[in-house]
Amino acid sequence: MEKSSLITLALSKGRIFEDTVPLLQAAGIEVPESPENSRKLILPTSDPNLRLLVVRASDVPTYVQYGAADIGIAGKDILYEHTKEHPGGLYQPIDLDIAKCRLAVAVRQDFDYEAAVKQGARLRVATKYVNVTREHFARKGVYVDIIKLYGSMELAPLVGLADAIVDIVSTGGTLRANGLVPVEDVAPISSRLIVNQASLKTRAKYLQPLIDAFAAASQGK
Ligand SMILES: Nc1ncnc2c1ncn2[C@@H]1O[C@H](COP(=O)(O)OP(=O)(O)OP(=O)(O)O)[C@@H](O)[C@H]1O
Numbered sequence: 001m002e003k004s005s006l007i008t009l010a011l012s013k014g015r016i017f018e019d020t021v022p023l024l025q026a027a028g029i030e031v032p033e034s035p036e037n038s039r040k041l042i043l044p045t046s047d048p049n050l051r052l053l054v055v056r057a058s059d060v061p062t063y064v065q066y067g068a069a070d071i072g073i074a075g076k077d078i079l080y081e082h083t084k085e086h087p088g089g090l091y092q093p094i095d096l097d098i099a100k101c102r103l104a105v106a107v108r109q110d111f112d113y114e115a116a117v118k119q120g121a122r123l124r125v126a127t128k129y130v131n132v133t134r135e136h137f138a139r140k141g142v143y144v145d146i147i148k149l150y151g152s153m154e155l156a157p158l159v160g161l162a163d164a165i166v167d168i169v170s171t172g173g174t175l176r177a178n179g180l181v182p183v184e185d186v187a188p189i190s191s192r193l194i195v196n197q198a199s200l201k202t203r204a205k206y207l208q209p210l211i212d213a214f215a216a217a218s219q220g221k
């Protein structure tokens with residue numbers, strides 16, 4: 001097969017993979033192996049022109065930006081952080097309306113967030129989402145010290161590492177299980193299709209039909 005006809009799509013395993021398979025199926029593309037039952041990081045599809053790269057959710061924009069993948073699927077939370085630090089190079093044509101959740105500020109049940117904000121106290125906020133958090137509190141005019149974490153943010157207020165966290169909330173179950181409450185929404189989140197801008201120019205013939213198929217499948221959900 002001519003190399004340039006092969007399209008590489010980067011995505012993460014778990015919820016994004018699971019929500020993407022039905023979109024591919026709607027486009028007539030089957031994925032015979034899944035990251036749940038295979039250790040392979042490059043997965044073929046029933047379309048000989050399309051393969052999948054299984055990478056960490058936070059790494060998807062990097063693979064696409066550098067052209068190691070032509071196209072990818074990433075949460076707006078990840079995209080926001082990535083594009084702040086590495087602007088340009090990524091085209092984000094479609095909101096796929098999958099992996100829906102929200103970014104929110106949460107605190108311990110016994111922490112009076114409104115009072116702390118009113119008093120103009122300097123808040124310590126733990127998060128993986130440093131840029132979106134800095135901008136959120138700057139908009140509110142609240143001074144914050146941001147502590148970068150890579151996961152299990154819910155722990156930080158429980159052990160005195162932070163007054164508040166900014167994290168993903170969906171059902172609210174994780175916050176509840178840890179005695180935390182959401183006090184403020186930061187941004188609604190869903191996943192977007194992202195495309196390497198150079199690939200789109202040089203390989204539109206192969207990429208555009210796939211982008212159109214994703215658009216149709218996500219609208220028909
Ligand atoms: N509970 C949830 N419900 C719905 N969508 C979610 C939920 N948690 C995260 N997401 C969305 O799904 C995306 C992928 O989440 P996933 O848990 O697979 O990766 P991650 O653990 O956040 O990232 P990484 O592995 O790079 O640290 C997130 O970027 C977010 O947009």
Ligand SMILES: O=P(O)(O)OC[C@H]1O[C@H](OP(=O)(O)OP(=O)(O)O)[C@H](O)[C@@H]1O
Pocket residue numbers: 151152167168169170171172173174175
């Ligand atoms: O409001 P909820 O429905 O409880 O969802 C929120 C949780 O979901 C995500 O964690 P996930 O389950 O993906 O685990 P991980 O990101 O730590 O792997 C996120 O980091 C929150 O902790």
